[in-house]
Amino acid sequence: MTSTRVTSTETAPAPVAGARDDSAVRARGLLKRYGDRTVVDGIDLDVRRGEVFALLGPNGAGKTTTVEILEGVRRRDGGDVDVLGEDPARAGRAWRDRVGVVGQSTGAGNALTVRETLDHFARYHATPVPTAELLADVGLREAARTRVDRLSGGQRRRLEVALGVQGRPELLFLDEPTTGMDPVARRRFWSLVEGLRDRGTTVLLTTHYLDEAAHLADRVGVISAGRLVEVAPPAELGAGLRQAATVRWLEDGVPREVTTPEPAAVLRDLLAAHPAGEVPGLTVTRPGLEDVYLAMVGATAPEETAR
Numbered sequence: 001m002t003s004t005r006v007t008s009t010e011t012a013p014a015p016v017a018g019a020r021d022d023s024a025v026r027a028r029g030l031l032k033r034y035g036d037r038t039v040v041d042g043i044d045l046d047v048r049r050g051e052v053f054a055l056l057g058p059n060g061a062g063k064t065t066t067v068e069i070l071e072g073v074r075r076r077d078g079g080d081v082d083v084l085g086e087d088p089a090r091a092g093r094a095w096r097d098r099v100g101v102v103g104q105s106t107g108a109g110n111a112l113t114v115r116e117t118l119d120h121f122a123r124y125h126a127t128p129v130p131t132a133e134l135l136a137d138v139g140l141r142e143a144a145r146t147r148v149d150r151l152s153g154g155q156r157r158r159l160e161v162a163l164g165v166q167g168r169p170e171l172l173f174l175d176e177p178t179t180g181m182d183p184v185a186r187r188r189f190w191s192l193v194e195g196l197r198d199r200g201t202t203v204l205l206t207t208h209y210l211d212e213a214a215h216l217a218d219r220v221g222v223i224s225a226g227r228l229v230e231v232a233p234p235a236e237l238g239a240g241l242r243q244a245a246t247v248r249w250l251e252d253g254v255p256r257e258v259t260t261p262e263p264a265a266v267l268r269d270l271l272a273a274h275p276a277g278e279v280p281g282l283t284v285t286r287p288g289l290e291d292v293y294l295a296m297v298g299a300t301a302p303e304e305t306a307r
């Protein structure tokens with residue numbers, strides 16, 4: 001809905017060389033600068049058709065800028081982009097009809113009811129999802145007759161999502177979709193995204209929330225300071241960092257610890273040094289997903305390798 005740039009280019013320009021058929025989004029060397037600040041710094045990104053891909057990163061990492069370039073609403077300073085076979089900077093109306101956009105919430109309201117709003121925007125689509133179906137999908141049936149400016153923040157977000165999926169997009173961009181939602185609304189929203197995936201919609205979402213990315217995404221791209229630092233399925237995120245285990249124990253009452261990819265070797269040495277078999281205060285821990293994520297985005301230093 002943020003789209004204003006409609007060009008007269010109705011025919012598809014040549015896709016980025018090498019774009020594969022199963023690719024919904026392909027970016028190479030994406031670059032965006034504001035003055036002398038580089039906020040998107042050479043991002044390579046692939047989103048496959050039919051997958052839910054989460055761009056996860058802290059405030060100011062460059063998520064929105066990246067997504068808005070892919071949506072064709074923000075100009076890039078460098079790199080090649082192919083979204084559904086076209087360069088979004090030059091794509092026309094036909095391409096735009098295949099893409100759904102839910103931007104960051106503006107908080108703007110209006111005096112129309114929820115149903116009137118959906119009926120109004122339905123006219124812009126060739127085959128819109130019927131309003132009654134949309135209301136049920138996003139959990140707004142009870143609020144159908146409520147004026148938009150009287151909705152709660154979470155309800156408004158759901159209305160924005162309804163508007164984003166109304167035209168049955170092949171690819172849906174969701175920028176921080178659950179910000180401002182309570183836990184119940186978030187869960188409901190997650191089900192909505194799962195339903196879209198089941199119907200074959202490709203979803204690219206941005207989020208600050210690790211649990212959201214882990215729950216929803218087939219693959220997660222962690223973005224920090226304008227760079228994509230890792231792309232992996234949630235279960236494999238930070239696999240290298242997660243291999244390291246921290247062995248802690250007490251030596252003459254003084255805490256000691258070693259972080260190592262081979263804790264068994266450390267344990268063997270410790271047991272050899274304690275013939276009685278008891279190593280005081282012995283624990284072995286591996287970093288969880290959150291530790292790994294924080295280390296990746298530089299919020300905490302990765303654990304030192306030995307102390």
Ligand SMILES: Nc1ncnc2c1ncn2[C@@H]1O[C@H](COP(=O)(O)OP(=O)(O)OP(=O)(O)O)[C@@H](O)[C@H]1O
Pocket residue numbers: 034039057058059060061062063064065066208
């Ligand atoms: N129009 C602009 N002019 C100048 N700087 C901008 C502009 N838009 C964004 N920035 C800067 O670019 C950087 C990346 O912003 P972006 O909104 O893409 O980050 P983000 O990861 O989406 O953050 P958030 O999670 O807070 O939305 C930030 O430092 C931001 O201040």
